[in-house]
Amino acid sequence: MKAEQFEVDGKTMTIRLGEDLDHHNAVYIREMADCYIEKYPIDRVVFDFGGVKFMDSSGIGVIMGRYKQMSYVGGKVFVRGIGKSVDRIFQMSGLYKLVTRLDAAEEA
Amino acid sequence: MENQRNVCEIDFLAVSENEALARMVVAAMLMPLNPTVDELADIKTAVSEAVTNAIIHGYNQNAVGMVHMRCELDGKLVTIVVSDHGVGIENIEQAMEPLYTSKPELERSGMGFSFMEAFMETLSVESAPGKGTVVKMTKQICLPEPDGQVPEE
Ligand SMILES: Nc1ncnc2c1ncn2[C@@H]1O[C@H](COP(=O)(O)OP(=O)(O)OP(=O)(O)O)[C@@H](O)[C@H]1O
Ligand SMILES: [Mg+2]
Numbered sequence: 001m002k003a004e005q006f007e008v009d010g011k012t013m014t015i016r017l018g019e020d021l022d023h024h025n026a027v028y029i030r031e032m033a034d035c036y037i038e039k040y041p042i043d044r045v046v047f048d049f050g051g052v053k054f055m056d057s058s059g060i061g062v063i064m065g066r067y068k069q070m071s072y073v074g075g076k077v078f079v080r081g082i083g084k085s086v087d088r089i090f091q092m093s094g095l096y097k098l099v100t101r102l103d104a105a106e107e108a
Numbered sequence: 109m110e111n112q113r114n115v116c117e118i119d120f121l122a123v124s125e126n127e128a129l130a131r132m133v134v135a136a137m138l139m140p141l142n143p144t145v146d147e148l149a150d151i152k153t154a155v156s157e158a159v160t161n162a163i164i165h166g167y168n169q170n171a172v173g174m175v176h177m178r179c180e181l182d183g184k185l186v187t188i189v190v191s192d193h194g195v196g197i198e199n200i201e202q203a204m205e206p207l208y209t210s211k212p213e214l215e216r217s218g219m220g221f222s223f224m225e226a227f228m229e230t231l232s233v234e235s236a237p238g239k240g241t242v243v244k245m246t247k248q249i250c251l252p253e254p255d256g257q258v259p260e261e
Contacts, residue, residue, distance in 0.1 A: 023160045024124035030215060054131070054149075056156040057223055061215035085149040092226065093219055 006032055011075075012044040013037070017052045021059035021086075029062055043075030046102070050081030059086075060093045067098045078102050111183035112140070119174045122167040122192070130159045130177055134188065137179050141186075141249045150227035151186060151247060157220040158190035158243045164211065166194025166241055184248045188228075191242040197235035204233065 004025065005016040013036050018025060036042060045066045049055075067077045080102040082090065090096055116137055120126040131152045138148060159175060167173040178189040197203045203210075204225075209218035225231050228245040235241040 020128060022124075022127050022156055023164065024127050026215070027124065054152060054156075056153050056160065057217055057219040058160060060217040060219055064217060065215040085145075088149075089153075089223075092223070093217065 004029055004032070006036060008036055008040050008042065011040070011042055012046060013040070013042045014046040014048060016048045016050070019051060019053045021052055021055040021062065023056075023058040026058040026062045030065060033062075033066060037069055043070065043073050044078065045070055045075070046078045046080065047099075048081050049079060049083065049086055052081075052083065052086055055086045055089050057089075057093075059089065060095060063095055063099065076100060112181065113183075114140075114181045115178070116180075117176070117178045119176050121171060122163045122169075122173045122175050122194075123171045124160075124163060126175070127156055127159050127163070130175075130190075131156055133177070134179050137181065138186065138249070141181065141184070143249050147247075147249055151188070154224045154227045154245055154247075155188060155190070157224050158188075158245070161220055161243070162190060162192035162194065162241065164214065164216070166192035166196075168195065184250070185246060186249060187244070187246045189242065189244045191240060193240040196237040196239050196241055197233070198237050200233050200235055 004018045007014045013033070015029065015033065047063065063077065070077050077099045079099045114137060116133065118133060120129060134155050135148060135152060138151065159177065162175045163169065173192060173194055176191045180187040202208055204221040206222045207218040209216040224243070224245055228247045230246045232244045233241065
């Protein structure tokens with residue numbers, strides 16, 4: 001199973017999510033993200049869902065938690081690479097109201 | 109053709125590693141039914157919600173208790189029961205309300221029961237404080253008809 005990867009570039013932190021965004025992985029992502037946010041002046045968090053095959057309500061908590069942190073510093077949360085099953089979870093939970101979608105053209 | 113029946117029961121320690129295990133067990137059991145991608149995703153999400161709740165809420169992440177999961181297939185009908193002997197739920201009605209969570213500090217969103225309700229056809233919760241919780245869910249899988257055969261009625 002592919003693990004999460006974190007990358008900080010200036011004020012932007014990109015989190016390339018692994019296959020499963022469940023409670024087990026959410027705990028790790030939260031710890032790592034908090035660590036980087038404390039260390040660097042991050043005001044943009046980008047979640048890359050390209051490799052995600054499964055997400056449940058624990059993933060909602062991860063996104064909402066980072067959304068709150070970014071709101072405190074006037075920053076924003078972005079998502080990209082969202083597939084069909086994750087899209088359903090985003091729709092149902094209203095997460096799209098909190099994050100900005102980056103389309104394929106903006107990648108690279 | 110006779111109704112195919114299968115039952116699998118497992119007990120596992122209340123640690124988060126076993127959330128993926130529980131999903132995999134159920135997915136493997138469903139394989140012979142050829143579920144659609146959506147059906148499989150629905151059931152895996154519901155199982156994950158119930159098991160995560162047992163670990164986080166039932167046993168307060170103490171990794172001491174055991175979670176029990178029973179998966180039964182009866183023809184097209186899938187029945188999943190997830191139970192724990194943890195703290196139990198005092199007010200089940202409130203617990204099942206969308207966005208209600210007793211653990212906001214753990215970044216929970218209160219959507220678990222809502223997803224179980226949305227992704228399965230039936231959901232029932234029995235719980236008693238100090239005794240534990242039993243979550244039962246069912247869903248019908250649409251079996252594809254074998255090629256070139258008309259269903260007999
Ligand atoms: N097995 C359980 N044992 C004890 N309490 C539970 C159990 N399952 C659920 N609860 C209670 O019901 C509430 C609602 O559960 P639900 O799954 O809907 O939301 P959540 O787990 O708090 O958040 P989320 O699932 O979105 O991360 C929980 O906050 C908890 O108080
Ligand atoms: Mg839950």
